[in-house]
Amino acid sequence: EVQLLESGGVLVQPGESLRLSCAASGFTFSNFGVSWVRQGPGKGPEWLSGISSSGGGPYYADSVKGRFTMSRGTSENTLYLQMNSLRAEDTAVYHCVKHQSSYYHGFDVWGLGTTVSVSS
């Protein structure tokens, strides 16, 4: 069974940094693209960043470019999202999502998400 388990979400103050992790299992991690998607309270999902299995990316949404960095773990089936200079508007549930293919032909399986709160 394909599973994605996010972790690392906590309450932080504006301007602080945070690294989220996503542990993948049940599929050959290196064969599929993966993305981070967030959903703020009462809002729709927002794609943040994606990386392909063939070496393309990471790619970023304009809203996080320059502040967030996505990476794959080198030796384990893990995905990371380094988030710097956090703002109140970054408060959201952050999901990692497996793609249907090497990059984007659609999303496949979604993790349950980890909650990031940015507040003073």
Next chain:
Amino acid sequence: QTVVTQESSLSVSPGATVTLTCGLSSGSVSTTNYPSWYQQNPGQSPRTLIYSTTSRSSGVPDRFSGSILGKKAALTITGAQADDESTYYCVLYMGSGVVLFGGGTKLTVL
């Protein structure tokens, strides 16, 4: 800045057919945007329904179908059921690695 457009809300009677659409603020949607559709109920993660325009995700009932209608992508629910009441999101691939979500359509079955 390009925006993915969806109806904010729609309603359908049980057993009837409803079509949700997904467009672009500038231009037409095509198969090269790999339109995909996701269903989300309150408090849950989105669930994949349709990918690559017409492909149904595993376990999705065949009453859900995807297509291109004119300049938009479309999700058609044939024979709507009560538990289809949900919010539906369209996602488009914009090229250069960038993916965009639509604002979602809240579907009421009544």
